[in-house]
Amino acid sequence: MDFTSFTLLAAGSDLSMEPAAREDADGVELRMDFAEDPLGQLDAYDGDLPVLVTNRVGWEGGEAPDDAARLDALERAVEYDSVTAVDLELAALDGAGDHDAGRVADHARDHGASVVVSTHDFEATPDRAAIEDRLARACEYGDVGKMASTAHSPDDVLAMLGATRALSAADERVATMCMGEAGRHSRAVAPLYGSLIGYAPVDPDEATAPGQYDLATLRSLVEQLQSKK
Numbered sequence: 760m761d762f763t764s765f766t767l768l769a770a771g772s773d774l775s776m777e778p779a780a781r782e783d784a785d786g787v788e789l790r791m792d793f794a795e796d797p798l799g800q801l802d803a804y805d806g807d808l809p810v811l812v813t814n815r816v817g818w819e820g821g822e823a824p825d826d827a828a829r830l831d832a833l834e835r836a837v838e839y840d841s842v843t844a845v846d847l848e849l850a851a852l853d854g855a856g857d858h859d860a861g862r863v864a865d866h867a868r869d870h871g872a873s874v875v876v877s878t879h880d881f882e883a884t885p886d887r888a889a890i891e892d893r894l895a896r897a898c899e900y901g902d903v904g905k906m907a908s909t910a911h912s913p914d915d916v917l918a919m920l921g922a923t924r925a926l927s928a929a930d931e932r933v934a935t936m937c938m939g940e941a942g943r944h945s946r947a948v949a950p951l952y953g954s955l956i957g958y959a960p961v962d963p964d965e966a967t968a969p970g971q972y973d974l975a976t977l978r979s980l981v982e983q984l985q986s987k988k
């Protein structure tokens with residue numbers, strides 16, 4: 760996955776959903792922190808879609824402990840040919856937490872995988888300038904800088920879309936979305952402003968974040984909005 764154009768990922772914890780994702784997804788996000796035996800799943804994986812692996816740490820909204828094993832598992836994961844991208848938290852790369860995730864980024868690049876550097880706000884949406892700053896910092900560490908915030912108003916979504924457009928127009932690769940009901944439409948609209956990655960579950964009951972559309976719906980919405988007709 761080089762993220763040179765919009766990439767829609769089927770997000771989930773079980774790679775057995777991959778066949779059902781092929782029609783609408785460009786890849787799969789394996790949420791290792793939610794998964795049973797993620798490395799065993801990768802070992803057995805013979806799907807067609809490339810995989811981005813995420814092992815989200817607890818202090819960034821995930822289920823993984825902040826320990827060396829979390830990063831070790833990501834290093835093992837990027838060694839699989841099917842894994843072409845890895846997600847690392849900005850905070851884990853610039854000194855927060857107990858373990859430096861830089862070794863995972865290096866190992867990923869040694870194995871030809873892209874690095875998506877993510878930052879989240881599960882309470883609110885910062886102002887546009889703060890979003891642009893966080894995205895710019897994420898872009899310094901990775902191939903794509905990603906931010907997911909929580910929207911409570913149209914103004915929150917406007918701030919995210921404005922920041923997305925500003926970074927994209929400056930030739931930075933970003934992925935953005937606003938979580939929650941007030942932010943839901945951003946998942947279909949942000950690609951028009953330069954967001955390069957979308958996340959959606961095959962089964963709407965298996966969302967990995969608040970406000971996600973199911974995969975088929977998000978694919979349809981993005982395609983209709985991007986249609987030149």
Ligand SMILES: O=C1C[C@@](O)(C(=O)O)C[C@@H](O)[C@@H]1O
Nearest residue numbers: 770813877907938958967968
């Ligand atoms: O960071 C992200 C974005 C996300 O939180 C979303 O809002 O769609 C979903 C997560 O699975 C993914 O790792």
